[in-house]
Amino acid sequence: MEHNTYLPKLAEIIQIKEEVTGARPIKTFRTRILNSHDFSFRCGQCAMLSVFGKGESMISISSSPLVKDYLQFSILKMGRVTSSLHEMSEGDIIGIRGPYGNGFPIEDWKGKNIIFIGGGIGLAPIWSVLHTALGKKQEYGDLTLIYGARTSQDIVFKDELQELKKEMTVHLSIDVEEPEWEEFVGFVPQNVTDKKPSPENAITITCGPPIMIKFVIKALKDLGFEDRQIYTTVENKMKCGIGKCGRCNIGLHYVCKDGPVYSWAELKNLPQEY
Amino acid sequence: MEKILNKKNLPRWIKGLKAFQVYAPSRDGDIWNYALIENPEDITLDYTSTVLSPKTIVFPQREILLKFGTSNDGELEITETLPQQDPSVIFGVRPCDAKAVFLMDKVFGGDFVDPYYWNRRDQIILVGLTCNTPPSPNCFCLSVDGSPHSKDGLDILMTDLGDRYFMESLTEKGDELFNLGKKLFEKPTAKDIKELAKIQADSEKNLKRQIKNIKKIPSLLKDMFESSYWDEASMSCLRCGICTYLCPTCHCFDMNDEVAVTSPIKGQRVRTWDTCQFPDFTMHSSGHNPRPDKASRLRQRVFHKFYYFPERYKNFQCIGCGRCISKCPVGIDIIQVLDGVSDHGA
Numbered sequence: 001m002e003h004n005t006y007l008p009k010l011a012e013i014i015q016i017k018e019e020v021t022g023a024r025p026i027k028t029f030r031t032r033i034l035n036s037h038d039f040s041f042r043c044g045q046c047a048m049l050s051v052f053g054k055g056e057s058m059i060s061i062s063s064s065p066l067v068k069d070y071l072q073f074s075i076l077k078m079g080r081v082t083s084s085l086h087e088m089s090e091g092d093i094i095g096i097r098g099p100y101g102n103g104f105p106i107e108d109w110k111g112k113n114i115i116f117i118g119g120g121i122g123l124a125p126i127w128s129v130l131h132t133a134l135g136k137k138q139e140y141g142d143l144t145l146i147y148g149a150r151t152s153q154d155i156v157f158k159d160e161l162q163e164l165k166k167e168m169t170v171h172l173s174i175d176v177e178e179p180e181w182e183e184f185v186g187f188v189p190q191n192v193t194d195k196k197p198s199p200e201n202a203i204t205i206t207c208g209p210p211i212m213i214k215f216v217i218k219a220l221k222d223l224g225f226e227d228r229q230i231y232t233t234v235e236n237k238m239k240c241g242i243g244k245c246g247r248c249n250i251g252l253h254y255v256c257k258d259g260p261v262y263s264w265a266e267l268k269n270l271p272q273e274y
Numbered sequence: 275m276e277k278i279l280n281k282k283n284l285p286r287w288i289k290g291l292k293a294f295q296v297y298a299p300s301r302d303g304d305i306w307n308y309a310l311i312e313n314p315e316d317i318t319l320d321y322t323s324t325v326l327s328p329k330t331i332v333f334p335q336r337e338i339l340l341k342f343g344t345s346n347d348g349e350l351e352i353t354e355t356l357p358q359q360d361p362s363v364i365f366g367v368r369p370c371d372a373k374a375v376f377l378m379d380k381v382f383g384g385d386f387v388d389p390y391y392w393n394r395r396d397q398i399i400l401v402g403l404t405c406n407t408p409p410s411p412n413c414f415c416l417s418v419d420g421s422p423h424s425k426d427g428l429d430i431l432m433t434d435l436g437d438r439y440f441m442e443s444l445t446e447k448g449d450e451l452f453n454l455g456k457k458l459f460e461k462p463t464a465k466d467i468k469e470l471a472k473i474q475a476d477s478e479k480n481l482k483r484q485i486k487n488i489k490k491i492p493s494l495l496k497d498m499f500e501s502s503y504w505d506e507a508s509m510s511c512l513r514c515g516i517c518t519y520l521c522p523t524c525h526c527f528d529m530n531d532e533v534a535v536t537s538p539i540k541g542q543r544v545r546t547w548d549t550c551q552f553p554d555f556t557m558h559s560s561g562h563n564p565r566p567d568k569a570s571r572l573r574q575r576v577f578h579k580f581y582y583f584p585e586r587y588k589n590f591q592c593i594g595c596g597r598c599i600s601k602c603p604v605g606i607d608i609i610q611v612l613d614g615v616s617d618h619g620a
């Protein structure tokens with residue numbers, strides 16, 4: 001009999017970090033798969049997390065495949081499963097199955113400059129591909145991150161972002177002015193326009209709220225980026241993760257299998273069903 | 275392999291299938307549905323159509339995917355609960371309903387093989403019965419590449435020739451069933467073969483309904499995603515979902531955890547049929563819904579069956595059984611909906 005893909009592997013939560021508190025809290029969970037099960041994945045892929053008794057939720061993997069010690073997920077508290085995850089403690093056991101989805105075609109980007117553009121929790125899927133490129137820095141051109149959140153409190157990976165500035169260009173922004181804030185004030189698309197990344201030999205990856213993605217793409221087009229240079233990720237409600245339960249499709253595409261990563265050249269031709 | 279079985283020998287043949295569970299259409303009050311048969315004498319094949327198709331056997335409405343619990347030393351444990359299906363024969367399957375199983379095989383196969391489905395499916399033999407007359411006034415199998423004597427998904431096709439059945443074995447599983455009743459079967463005569471051809475040809479003439487321009491439908495739909503036609507077509511929909519629950523080809527499902535004991539945790543993960551006609555089918559936990567209204571959900575049902583599925587698997591995901599038409603409480607008629615698509619694209 002074939003491998004039963006519906007059966008999650010058990011994993012221990014080995015570290016929980018509070019990224020953002022308040023009404024829209026975000027926590028980062030580091031997990032370790034138990035019983036020496038393997039979990040190889042490509043950056044941009046997702047995993048179906050189980051809280052037994054609550055159900056499952058599809059979450060993007062925010063650690064790099066280069067990291068072998070843990071699998072990391074940064075999760076906004078939202079529905080039943082993510083709310084339960086937020087109540088869990090280090091040492092608790094969850095289920096993980098996958099990985100699912102296509103992932104970023106990072107092998108095709110060797111030698112190119114990569115501009116990562118994120119908003120809010122959208123930095124989670126970027127984090128995996130960013131650290132993969134950073135881990136093989138000599139294989140890629142310039143790496144730039146443009147990231148923003150509503151307020152300075154809403155910024156995820158705060159400490160890591162400061163560390164990251166030593167290794168690559170990082171442009172941060174918040175939506176409205178705050179005392180002590182020395183970087184850009186305004187929305188992420190405005191920061192993109194302000195920093196004017198060059199489209200020459202470049203790829204951009206943009207993840208965040210749909211409205212942000214829409215205007216980032218517009219800003220990038222204005223700067224001369226072509227559709228095929230712009231990548232993003234899409235999310236839809238999922239149950240099976242393997243293109244059978246029938247709900248996550250955008251037109252002909254099952255996001256769980258054919259996505260979640262799309263170039264704008266592909267996505268702009270799909271119906272608005274996400 | 276082709277055989278003739280005298281009608282009075284049918285129960286004797288079935289009695290000989292000792293290694294198998296036997297399902298057949300059974301009267302349940304005013305309706306027919308598939309049920310396990312204890313006594314082969316009880317099988318009557320003069321039914322019209324079952325309300326539910328054999329989908330309920332190959333892909334049950336509810337099944338347990340796994341159990342979770344806590345071991346004596348406090349460790350979380352999960353247990354796989356793959357179904358153990360006894361070898362089974364389903365008798366009297368309408369050819370369209372068997373084709374639905376053939377279509378579902380494609381969905382649950384492919385690059386991710388679904389072990390729950392195949393654990394049952396591999397044990398099931400489908401014995402079909404030609405529809406000499408249409409079981410429903412809403413039958414339209416000819417429009418969707420089917421016929422009253424289609425063979426897709428079947429292991430044996432039986433055709434009623436009055437006092438006897440013409441029996442065609444279509445697979446090794448079918449041959450196996452023939453071998454279990456060897457002495458009961460006769461060789462078809464030239465007259466039998468002639469009669470079979472006539473009955474099968476006549477069976478096609480009796481179909482009253484068809485979809486216009488079916489060949490063009492997929493390409494017409496492709497350009498109709500944004501059309502306001504879907505508002506109009508879905509106006510009367512009550513979003514009850516019966517069209518999809520009764521559909522022999524609809525396979526969409528939900529997965530949820532059921533908890534028996536909260537501490538220490540004990541429960542099970544179940545898979546149940548779901549429907550694209552319910553608002554929460556696609557609703558994100560944020561409340562955002564990519565298919566927020568009846569129009570987008572009817573469009574999804576039609577697109578899935580007549581555009582996406584043909585693109586993916588080269589077949590319509592519709593067998594023309596007419597159940598969704600007959601049972602819709604507000605008379606939404608898939609044939610009319612598709613004819614409207616043709617008119618729209620004309």
